[in-house]
Each structure stands twice: as C-alpha cells, then as structure tokens.
Amino acid sequence: MQLIWNRSQALARALTLIGFTGLLVLALMTTSDVLMRWLFQAPLQGVNDVISVVMAVVISACIPANLAMKQNIRVEVFGAVAGPRLKAALEAFSSLLTFILIALIAWQFVSYVTSLKVNGDRTWVLGWQVWPWWSAATAMLWLAAFVQAMVLITDIASLFSGPDVDARANDDTSSPL
Amino acid sequence: MDPLIIALIGCAAMMGLILLHVPIGISMALVGVAGFAQVVGWGPAISLLASEPASAMSSLDLAVIPLFMLMGSLAAASGLASDVYDMTNALFGHRRGGLATTTVVASAGFGAICGSGVATTATFGRVAMPEMLARGYHPGLASGAVAAGGTLGIIVPPSAMMILYSVLTEQSVLQLFTAAIIPALLAVLFYAIAVQVTAWRNPEAAPRSEKLPFKDRMAAIGRAWGVILLAVVVLGGIYSGIFTVNEAAAVGVVIAFLFALLRRRLNRATFLQVMAEASGSTAMIYIMVFGATIFSYFISVTGGASFIVGAISDASVHPLIVIFGILLLYIFLGAFFDEVAAMVITLPFVIPVIQGLGYDLVWWGIINVVVIGIGMITPPIGINVMLLNSMYRDVKITTIYRGIVPFLVADLVRLTILVLFPALTLWLPRMLG
Amino acid sequence: EILRFSSFEPPVAHVTKNILTPWAENVNAASGGELDVQIFPGGTLGRNPAQQLKLVEDGVADIAWVIPGYTPGRFDQGTIGELPFLVPSATAGSDAIWSMYEQGLLGGDYENFKLIGVMMSSPNALASAAEIRNPADMKGLNLRAPGPTMLGAIDALGAVPVGGITAPGLAEAMSRGLISGTFTQFGAIETFRVGETMSYYLDMPLGATPMLIVMNQTKYNGLSDEAKAAIDQYSGRVFSDTFGQSFDQNVAEARERVLAANDITVIEPDDAMTKEWEDALAVSTTEWIAGHDNGQALYDAFAAAIAKASAAN
Numbered sequence: 007m008q009l010i011w012n013r014s015q016a017l018a019r020a021l022t023l024i025g026f027t028g029l030l031v032l033a034l035m036t037t038s039d040v041l042m043r044w045l046f047q048a049p050l051q052g053v054n055d056v057i058s059v060v061m062a063v064v065i066s067a068c069i070p071a072n073l074a075m076k077q078n079i080r081v082e083v084f085g086a087v088a089g090p091r092l093k094a095a096l097e098a099f100s101s102l103l104t105f106i107l108i109a110l111i112a113w114q115f116v117s118y119v120t121s122l123k124v125n126g127d128r129t130w131v132l133g134w135q136v137w138p139w140w141s142a143a144t145a146m147l148w149l150a151a152f153v154q155a156m157v158l159i160t161d162i163a164s165l166f167s168g169p170d171v172d173a174r175a176n177d178d179t180s181s182p183l
Numbered sequence: 184m185d186p187l188i189i190a191l192i193g194c195a196a197m198m199g200l201i202l203l204h205v206p207i208g209i210s211m212a213l214v215g216v217a218g219f220a221q222v223v224g225w226g227p228a229i230s231l232l233a234s235e236p237a238s239a240m241s242s243l244d245l246a247v248i249p250l251f252m253l254m255g256s257l258a259a260a261s262g263l264a265s266d267v268y269d270m271t272n273a274l275f276g277h278r279r280g281g282l283a284t285t286t287v288v289a290s291a292g293f294g295a296i297c298g299s300g301v302a303t304t305a306t307f308g309r310v311a312m313p314e315m316l317a318r319g320y321h322p323g324l325a326s327g328a329v330a331a332g333g334t335l336g337i338i339v340p341p342s343a344m345m346i347l348y349s350v351l352t353e354q355s356v357l358q359l360f361t362a363a364i365i366p367a368l369l370a371v372l373f374y375a376i377a378v379q380v381t382a383w384r385n386p387e388a389a390p391r392s393e394k395l396p397f398k399d400r401m402a403a404i405g406r407a408w409g410v411i412l413l414a415v416v417v418l419g420g421i422y423s424g425i426f427t428v429n430e431a432a433a434v435g436v437v438i439a440f441l442f443a444l445l446r447r448r449l450n451r452a453t454f455l456q457v458m459a460e461a462s463g464s465t466a467m468i469y470i471m472v473f474g475a476t477i478f479s480y481f482i483s484v485t486g487g488a489s490f491i492v493g494a495i496s497d498a499s500v501h502p503l504i505v506i507f508g509i510l511l512l513y514i515f516l517g518a519f520f521d522e523v524a525a526m527v528i529t530l531p532f533v534i535p536v537i538q539g540l541g542y543d544l545v546w547w548g549i550i551n552v553v554v555i556g557i558g559m560i561t562p563p564i565g566i567n568v569m570l571l572n573s574m575y576r577d578v579k580i581t582t583i584y585r586g587i588v589p590f591l592v593a594d595l596v597r598l599t600i601l602v603l604f605p606a607l608t609l610w611l612p613r614m615l616g
Numbered sequence: 617e618i619l620r621f622s623s624f625e626p627p628v629a630h631v632t633k634n635i636l637t638p639w640a641e642n643v644n645a646a647s648g649g650e651l652d653v654q655i656f657p658g659g660t661l662g663r664n665p666a667q668q669l670k671l672v673e674d675g676v677a678d679i680a681w682v683i684p685g686y687t688p689g690r691f692d693q694g695t696i697g698e699l700p701f702l703v704p705s706a707t708a709g710s711d712a713i714w715s716m717y718e719q720g721l722l723g724g725d726y727e728n729f730k731l732i733g734v735m736m737s738s739p740n741a742l743a744s745a746a747e748i749r750n751p752a753d754m755k756g757l758n759l760r761a762p763g764p765t766m767l768g769a770i771d772a773l774g775a776v777p778v779g780g781i782t783a784p785g786l787a788e789a790m791s792r793g794l795i796s797g798t799f800t801q802f803g804a805i806e807t808f809r810v811g812e813t814m815s816y817y818l819d820m821p822l823g824a825t826p827m828l829i830v831m832n833q834t835k836y837n838g839l840s841d842e843a844k845a846a847i848d849q850y851s852g853r854v855f856s857d858t859f860g861q862s863f864d865q866n867v868a869e870a871r872e873r874v875l876a877a878n879d880i881t882v883i884e885p886d887d888a889m890t891k892e893w894e895d896a897l898a899v900s901t902t903e904w905i906a907g908h909d910n911g912q913a914l915y916d917a918f919a920a921a922i923a924k925a926s927a928a929n
C-alpha cells in the first residue's frame with residue numbers, strides 16, 4: 007500500500023515537472039515574440055494559439071500533485087476542537103467528495119474531447135486541431151482521479167489504524183494569498 | 184420547490200461542507216452542480232463539469248497566475264529577497280524602528296515581483312525575522328512587521344488576488360494593477376507610521392542599530408540591481424505600455440529563471456521545490472475558479488442574486504451603509520473562512536449589489552483585496568500569522584497577534600479612507616486610460 | 617414555462633438591452649402568460665462567449681445569442697458574410713442571410729436548431745494605430761485575426777495575424793503594440809474603449825460578423841401551439857430585420873460619439889483605392905468559394921440577396 011502511495015506521489019511530481027517545463031517554454035516563446043516584435047518588427051505567428059492549447063495540459067498536469075499534497079484551501083476550525091478520531095473521519099469524508107468531483111470531471115472530459123474531435127475545432131491562427139491537446143489534459147485528469155483515489159484509501163486506512171500512517175508532508179507556503 | 188429556497192438550501196449545504204473540512208472549491212462545485220440540477224436538470228448540470236474547467240484551463244487571462252507564481256518562486260529561490268532586504272536596510276536600518284521599517288518596505292519591494300502574500304511572508308520570515316530577533320527586537324513587533332508586510336504581496340501589483348478578481352468579475356487586470364498603486368503606497372506609509380508609533384511608545388521593543396559605513400551601504404544598494412531590474416521590466420513594462428500583462432509575466436519568468444541559473448541557485452532539489460510551490464497554488468486557484476463559477480451559475484439560475492439586489496434597492500438605504508455592511512459581513516465571515524474564500528463565495532451576490540449601487544467594480548476589487556489582506560493577519564484564521572508561528576515555534580501565536588495590533592489599526596484606517604474616497608483608487612486608471 | 621435566454625454581453629450593452637430584452641417581453645406578452653422568457657445577461661449562465669452554443673446543446677440555456685466565428689467550423693456556410701465588400705450594412709446583411717436560410721441554402725448545423733434569428737453585424741472596417749491607406753501599408757503589421765475566412769488575405773498582404781485577443785483585451789493589445797490594427801465597427805470601438813488607442817479608421821466594408829439566436833429544437837418542439845406561435849410571431853425575418861436596423865443605428869450613433877471624443881482620422885477611400893483593396897483581398901473570396909461545396913452557387917445567391925435587400929431598404 008505504502009509503495010503504491012509513494013509511486014503515485016512520484017507520478018504526481020513528475021507530471022508537475024512536465025507541466026511547469028511546458029510553462030517555462032511558453033514563457034520563453036512569449037518573450038522571444040516580444041523581442042522579435044520590438045527589435046525587428048517581426049513577431050512570431052500564433053503564440054496565443056500555442057498558449058491556449060498548451061496551457062490546458064500545463065494546468066491539468068498540476069492537479070495530481072495538488073491533490074496528493076492536499077493543497078486546496080480548507081477551513082479546519084471544526085477539526086481543531088474535535089478529537090483525532092473525528093478529525094480522521096472528516097479527512098476521509100473530504101477526500102471522498104474530492105474524489106467524486108475529480109472523477110466526474112475526468113469522465114465528462116471524455117465526451118468533451120469527443121465533441122471537439124467530431125466538430126473539428128481548431129485554433130484560430132495556426133489551425134491546429136485542438137482535440138489531441140485536450141486528450142492529453144483528459145489523461146492528466148484521469149491520473150488526478152487515480153491519485154485522489156490513493157489519497158482516499160490512505161485516509162480511510164488511517165481512520166481505522168490511527169493517524170500516524172499518514173505520511174504526507176503538509177508544507178503550506180504555496181498558498182496564493 | 185421555489186428556486187429561492189433551493190438557493191438558500193444550497194448556500195447552507197456549501198457552508199456545511201466547508202465546515203466539514205471539504206476544500207472550498209470542491210464544495211462550491213459539488214453544491215453548484217447539485218443545485219443547478221434541481222432547477223434545470225441533471226444532464227445540463229453535469230455538462231458544466233466539462234465546459235467550465237475547459238474554459239478556465241484555456242483562458243489566457245487566468246494563464247497569468249501560474250506565470251506570476253513561477254516568477255515569485257524563482258525570484259525567492261535566487262536570493263533576490265535577501266538583496267532587497269539588504270538594500271532597504273542600508274537606507275532605513277539605523278533609524279528608529281529601522282529594521283521593522285526595513286521589513287515593511289522590503290516586503291513591498293519584493294511584492295512588486297511576487298504575486299503572493301503567503302510567499303512574501305514565508306520569504307521574509309526567513310530573511311528578516313532572524314535579523315530582528317538577533318538585534319533584540321520584541322518578537323511581537325518583529326513578527327507583526329513580517330506578517331503585516333506579507334500582506335503587501337497581494338496589495339502591491341502584480342497580485343494573484345487581483346487577477347482572480349478580474350477573471351471572476353470580467354474587469355481589466357491592467358486597470359486593477361493601475362488602481363492599486365496609490366493604495367499600495369498608502370499601505371507602506373501607514374505601516375511605517377505604525378512602526379514609528381510602536382517604537383516611540385516602547386523604545387525597548389526596537390533597539391537602534393548602528394549606521395553601516397557609507398561604502399557598505401552603497402554596496403548593499405548596488406547588489407539589489409537584480410530585483411530592481413526585474414521590477415522595472417515587469418511593472419515598468421506594464422505601466423509604460425510596452426507589455427501586456429501576460430507578456431510581462433512571461434518575461435518576468437524568463438529573467439527570474441536566468442537569475443536562478445546564473446547565480447547557481449538551481450539544483451535538483453530547489454528546482455523541484457520551486458515547481459511544487461508554484462504548481463500547488465496554481466491548481467488550487469483553478470479549482471477555486473471552477474467551483475466559484477459553477478456555484479455562481481447555480482445562484483443566478485435560481486434568481487437569488489437578483490432577489491437580493493431587488494430587496495436592497497427597495498429598502499433604499501444609503502449606499503455607504505450597504506458597503507460598510509458588506510465589509511462587516513466579510514470580517515464576520517473571516518472568522519470562519521479565510522477572506523479569499525469569503526470573496527469567492529459571496530461574489531455572485533455582492534457584485535450585482537455593488538453594480539446596482541452604481542459603484543465601480545475596479546474600486547471594489549481593490550477594497551476586496553485590502554479586506555483579504557486584513558483577513559490574513561486577523562484571528563482566528565490569520566494565515567500569515569499561522570505561517571510565522573509554524574516557522575518560529577517559540578514565538579507564541581498570541582504574541583504575534585498582539586504585535587499585529589498597530590498594523591491592524593493602520594489597515595482599518597486605510598480601508599476607511601479608501602472606501603470614503605474612491606478617487607484615491609480610481610484617479611490613476613482614469614488618467615492613464 | 618420558463619425559457620432561459622443566455623447573453624454573454626452585459627445587461628446594459630446595446631444588443632442585450634435594446635433587442636433581446638424587448639424581444640423577451642414581447643414573446644411573454646404574446647404567449648398570454650404561458651411563457652416566461654428570462655434573460656441571463658453578462659454571462660451569468662456561461663461566461664465564455666465561445667461556449668454559448670454548447671449551453672444550448674447541453675440544455676443549460678434554452679436560447680442563446682451565438683457568434684459562430686468563435687467556434688470555427690460550426691455554422692460554416694454563414695462565414696460568407698465575413699468576406700470583404702459583400703455586406704454593406706447590418707440591415708441588408710441580416711435580410712439577405714435570413715433569405716438564404718429560408719430558402720434552405722444553409723445546411724449542417726443550421727438544421728439542428730430552432731433559429732430565432734440569423735443575422736449579420738454592421739460591416740467591419742480597419743481601425744488602426746498606424747496609418748494604413750493602401751494594401752502595401754499592411755506589410756509586416758500585426759493584425760488581430762478576425763477568424764479563418766480572412767487569414768489567406770492577411771497572409772497575402774504580408775501582415776501577421778494575432779489570435780486569442782478577446783474584445784475586452786482589444787484596447788490593451790492596441791495600446792501595447794501587440795497589434796497595430798483590427799477589423800471592427802464603431803459599436804465595438806465604443807464599448808471596448810478602443811477609441812483612445814487608435815488613430816486611423818479606413819472606412820470600407822471589409823466583412824461582417826455573422827450572429828445567431830439559437831433555440832434548443834427539442835425544447836421548442838415540446839411547447840404548446842400557443843407558445844410556439846408567440847415565439848414565431850417575433851422570430852425569423854421580423855427578428856433579423858429589427859436586429860439589423862437597430863445594430864446599424866447604434867453603430868452610426870456610436871461613430872459620432874467616438875469621433876467627437878477622440879482624435880481619429882477617418883480615411884474615405886476613392887474608387888481607385890477601393891479597387892486596390894478589392895484586388896488585394898480577392899484571394900479570401902476565391903479561397904472561400906473553393907473551400908465550400910457549392911461555393912460559387914452560395915456566393916452568387918448571397919450576392920443576389922444582398923442586392924435585393926439593399927434595393928428594398
């Protein structure tokens with residue numbers, strides 16, 4: 007169990023790395039577009055086209071790690087007064103609802119991508135097909151659902167065996183506030 | 184069932200889930216879909232779970248958030264925050280309350296290249312706290328300056344909160360960033376006054392440090408060229424009309440990345456750390472955006488928002504009373520939620536009211552961000568305070584909250600002034616078009 | 617019966633306030649209390665303009681104002697209105713495109729919805745920061761991509777199309793030099809405050825924007841005869857005509873206000889200059905005809921319908 011949990015965390019981190027390398031590449035591309043426009047009056051074609059499709063993959067790639075590390079804003083006033091047992095139950099409940107939502111989104115994205123393919127949606131300037139990019143995003147969301155399932159299982163396990171099994175780090179410096 | 188009743192049940196259910204530790208974005212999305220289904224049907228409601236995430240993920244406006252997040256993380260990893268601290272220290276360090284003033288001004292400077300308040304707090308918790316404690320500053324004043332200074336991360340543009348607001352209310356980010364300039368300057372000024380008052384009332388809380396030799400001071404100022412360059416390129420580029428906000432963020436990422444590379448600050452571990460920080464908060468904001476959007480569709484389809492607007496305009500109370508009422512509501516909600524959540528949860532009701540009263544949504548955006556800043560340092564959930572407390576376990580949380588008081592007074596005065604004189608916020612964006 | 621009508625435009629904007637809202641009131645009155653058409657303006661049911669059609673398909677909204685140009689490939693035959701020097705006004709353009717629809721010349725997506733209106737905007741001209749008089753002035757300039765129809769012509773002129781700029785981002789993009797020009801009309805120039813950032817307006821009809829009012833067919837079929845009659849009474853040609861006239865009038869008024877408030881040089885082309893532009897942009901028409909089944913027949917029918925509508929008005 008611990009092994010699967012560790013593996014899915016590693017997977018989530020790897021996806022983030024892929025996603026943010028993509029973001030870095032987009033930033034480099036936008037910067038060269040600005041420089042080319044400024045220095046040579048010769049901007050690149052279709053930068054925004056690339057951003058809009060790559061961004062979908064970048065963002066969806068961030069979701070598994072966000073779920074694995076439980077980085078979503080939560081209010082834990084109630085848990086502060088409740089006992090450890092109740093707190094663990096709340097933890098499992100919250101993970102269950104998160105799983106339901108992510109799984110529903112992942113499921114809905116399949117038909118969304120199908121409709122993009124059927125309608126032949128394309129980007130504005132370059133005329134790229136958009137469905138392959140959204141398929142990649144959908145795959146990320148399915149992985150996110152898998153990671154969340156692991157989170158849920160760990161939470162349920164610690165509900166029955168005491169809170170110490172839970173080995174997740176909870177470093178909170180990444181809030182947007 | 185009457186749609187208004189469904190709206191009421193929906194709001195109660197959302198609050199309930201949030202109190203049961205369900206993440207805010209997830210609660211809003213689930214209740215939004217279930218409520219929408221009661222009014223319109225399950226098929227259409229479920230379809231929102233594809234169309235809204237897809238709209239958010241391909242939005243060029245929201246794309247600015249991950250870029251600014253990445254820029255801030257890279258800048259902190261390259262040590263740019265220590266540079267800006269050393270520079271302001273060379274300028275203010277030897278004066279009364281010098282190190283606390285330095286912390287506030289340096290936080291504002293770092294805020295000009297970082298879009299996040301918590302990241303600013305964490306950064307100066309590492310850079311400025313040890314310095315002040317070593318010089319014999321009272322821990323209350325020291326942590327108060329860091330926690331309050333941290334709120335400048337969202338008040339000085341670029342600001343993730345302003346981008347979030349602009350996306351959810353369809354206002355121009357550029358206008359918000361321009362509107363924020365005078366309020367941000369006021370914030371720094373009022374915090375500096377708060378430091379002076381504290382140091383004057385209790386000189387032992389803020390012992391003076393000796394003045395550095397002229398040469399060292401010049402050297403410290405010189406070393407900060409990196410931060411200055413980054414801030415000038417990013418904010419200067421935006422305000423002078425060279426870059427769009429998206430481009431400025433992208434260029435900022437590239438420059439911060441180059442700094443990190445050239446200063447050899449990027450090894451495998453720090454790179455992963457930077458990525459984890461930036462991506463975690465990115466995904467969190469996007470999940471909040473899906474949730475908030477779906478919930479707002481639910482509220483609008485029940486007619487709940489127009490009902491409240493109608494009720495308020497029928498009651499014909501003075502607009503300022505409504506405004507202060509909403510602010511009080513935020514401070515009250517802030518006791519249970521953090522203020523970002525309060526803003527996101529209430530936008531579907533509050534925005535139509537503000538518009539109905541004839542107020543400018545750019546102005547309200549700035550007011551909202553200021554309130555969020557206040558919420559970050561007020562109990563029970565003052566995220567900056569809790570963060571500092573987790574970094575310095577021997578500084579008691581009550582000590583920090585006591586140290587916050589002068590800064591909080593400064594905040595409340597500033598908030599009142601900004602509400603009473605909208606021109607302070609709106610003059611610049613109107614001047615610059 | 618409640619019918620939800622989605623508009624991505626704010627409630628105070630021209631089309632939503634002066635065309636859609638009165639339409640809803642008329643239909644409600646005519647249905648004798650059977651229908652309650654509710655307008656959801658400002659994207660309160662779906663804020664993404666590109667997703668409005670999907671709202672109707674998914675049943676989130678029953679009726680929506682759709683700009684098919686945001687989803688290239690859908691309602692494709694309507695893009696004929698985007699061709700330069702064809703649509704002289706919203707009034708004639710809307711009249712003509714409705715005639716085409718009525719005669720069954722528009723297929724595909726058009727057959728899957730109840731169409732309350734099939735319309736054209738007032739023609740777009742070239743608003744720019746740089747001075748553009750002749751096609752040669754376009755070389756190397758960044759232009760907001762107006763949709764796939766004109767891409768070939770823009771390429772042929774040596775200009776660079778920039779995509780992904782939304783209408784609210786237009787003024788920022790112009791003032792930052794991200795684009796030096798855009799095809800647009802004075803209604804949009806006023807709404808999105810482009811007036812302060814532009815200096816020239818080359819006054820030629822360079823293509824209109826097709827628009828639709830789309831209703832979910834299943835929803836319509838399920839209504840009572842009286843409700844259907846109430847909708848039909850204010851739909852079709854009546855709607856398209858009302859829309860076209862109101863749109864033209866608003867653009868004319870906006871034009872006066874914008875020109876009074878800003879320093880903009882309006883360039884009125886003479887015949888020689890017009891001819892030069894017609895030749896330079898002809899490639900978009902050739903490409904359109906080649907790229908559509910029955911392209912030439914559609915083009916001829918639309919040109920004839922425009923001529924007829926222009927004569928009638």
Ligand code: NA
Pocket residue numbers: 293294295296297298299335336337338339340341342
């Ligand atoms: Na900032």
Ligand code: NA
Pocket residue numbers: 517518520521522557558559560561562563564565566
């Ligand atoms: Na608080």
